[in-house]
Amino acid sequence: MVAEIIDGKAFAATVRGHVADHVARLKEEHGITPGLAVVLVGEDPASQVYVRSKGKQTVEVGMNSYEHKLSADTPQKDLLDLIDKLNNDSAVHGILVQLPLPRHMNEDLVINAIDPAKDVDGFHISNVGLLGTGQKSMVPCTPLGCLMMLRDHHGSLSGKDAVVIGRSNIVGKPMAQLLLGDSCTVTIAHSRTKDLPDVVRRADIVVAAVGRPEMVQGDWIKEGATVIDVGINRIERDGKNVLVGDVHYESAAAVAGAITPVPGGVGPMTIACLLANTLTACCRANGLPEPEGLTA
Numbered sequence: 240m241v242a243e244i245i246d247g248k249a250f251a252a253t254v255r256g257h258v259a260d261h262v263a264r265l266k267e268e269h270g271i272t273p274g275l276a277v278v279l280v281g282e283d284p285a286s287q288v289y290v291r292s293k294g295k296q297t298v299e300v301g302m303n304s305y306e307h308k309l310s311a312d313t314p315q316k317d318l319l320d321l322i323d324k325l326n327n328d329s330a331v332h333g334i335l336v337q338l339p340l341p342r343h344m345n346e347d348l349v350i351n352a353i354d355p356a357k358d359v360d361g362f363h364i365s366n367v368g369l370l371g372t373g374q375k376s377m378v379p380c381t382p383l384g385c386l387m388m389l390r391d392h393h394g395s396l397s398g399k400d401a402v403v404i405g406r407s408n409i410v411g412k413p414m415a416q417l418l419l420g421d422s423c424t425v426t427i428a429h430s431r432t433k434d435l436p437d438v439v440r441r442a443d444i445v446v447a448a449v450g451r452p453e454m455v456q457g458d459w460i461k462e463g464a465t466v467i468d469v470g471i472n473r474i475e476r477d478g479k480n481v482l483v484g485d486v487h488y489e490s491a492a493a494v495a496g497a498i499t500p501v502p503g504g505v506g507p508m509t510i511a512c513l514l515a516n517t518l519t520a521c522c523r524a525n526g527l528p529e530p531e532g533l534t535a
C-alpha cells in the first residue's frame with residue numbers, strides 16, 4: 240500500500256480562503272474587522288519565526304494583527320497588565336501568548352488570566368472544561384486542525400479505533416476529547432505505555448504527538464491506517480538541519496492508507512485554525528452566526 244499524502248499546506252490555504260471570505264462579509268455587512276493579538280516574551284528564534292508567520296497570515300485574511308514583544312526579563316506583573324488591557328480592548332477578539340514562557344513566569348496563571356472568550360489557543364481552564372463536557376468552547380488549534388483533516392479524509396469517524404500518542408495539555412488530551420466527540424474509541428498512550436507498538440497496531444487512526452523524532456515506526460502501523468504526525472523536530476542529518484516528525488515517514492507511508500508529511504502537514508493547519516478561532520471569537524463577541532466547518 241502506498242499512503243495518500245494528506246496535504247496540510249493546501250488544506251490550510253483552503254481554510255484561510257473560507258476565513259477570508261467570512262471576514263470580508265463581516266466588514267461589508269457589519270463594519271467589523273476581527274483582531275488577533277500575539278504576545279511574545281523573549282527572543283527565541285523559532286518562536287519569532289512562528290509569530291512573524293502568524294502576523295503575516297492574519298493580515299492576509301483581512302484581520303488586524305497586533306504584535307506585542309516583551310523582553311525575556313519582563314516581570315510577570317507587566318505581562319498580566321498587558322493581558323488585562325487586551326481583555327478590555329474591543330478591537331481584540333483573540334489573544335495568543337506564545338509558549339513556552341520564560342522560567343520566572345507561571346504559565347498556568349498567565350493563560351488563565353486571558354478572557355476565555357478571547358482564548359484562541361483554547362488553553363484556559365474554562366475552555367478545557369467546556370471541551371471535556373461537550374459544550375461550546377474555543378478548541379486548541381493543533382488538535383482542531385488534525386480533526387479537520389481526519390473528517391475531510393474519512394467523512395465520519397464514528398466507531399474508529401484512535402490511538403493518540405502523547406498526553407500533553409496542548410495536543411494529546413484535547414485531541415482525545417475531540418476524537419471522543421466524533422465517536423471514536425480512544426486510547427491515550429504515552430511514554431509509560433506497555434507494548435506501545437502493539438497498542439498502535441490496533442489503531443485505524445494514529446495521532447503522534449510525543450516530540451521524539453521518528454519514534455513511530457512503519458511496523459507499528461496497521462495496514463491502511465491514517466497517520467497524523469504532530470511532531471516538529473529539528474535534527475541534524477548528514478551535516479544538515481532537517482525537520483522531521485514523530486513518525487518515521489518512509490516506513491509508515493509504505494503501510495498507512497494516508498499520512499501527513501512534516502513539514503506541510505499539521506503545522507500549517509495549526510496557524511489556519513488560529514485564524515479560524517479568531518473569526519469564531521469575533522462572531523460570538525458580536526452575537527453573529529459562526530462560520531460553518533471551522534469549529535469542532
Ligand SMILES: Nc1nc(=O)c2c([nH]1)NC[C@@H]1CN(c3ccc(C(=O)N[C@@H](CCC(=O)O)C(=O)O)cc3)C=[N+]21
Nearest residue numbers: 289335336337338339360502503504505506507509510
Ligand atoms: N500559545 C502558543 N500557541 C501555539 O500554537 C504555539 C505556541 N504557543 N508556541 C510554539 C508552537 C509551535 N507552533 C507551530 C505552528 C506552526 C508551525 C508550522 O507551520 N510549521 C511548518 C514548518 C515551519 C518550519 O519550517 O519551521 C510545517 O510544519 O510545515 C510550526 C509550529 C505553534 N505553537
Ligand SMILES: [Mg+2]
Nearest residue numbers: 405406429430
Ligand atoms: Mg509523554
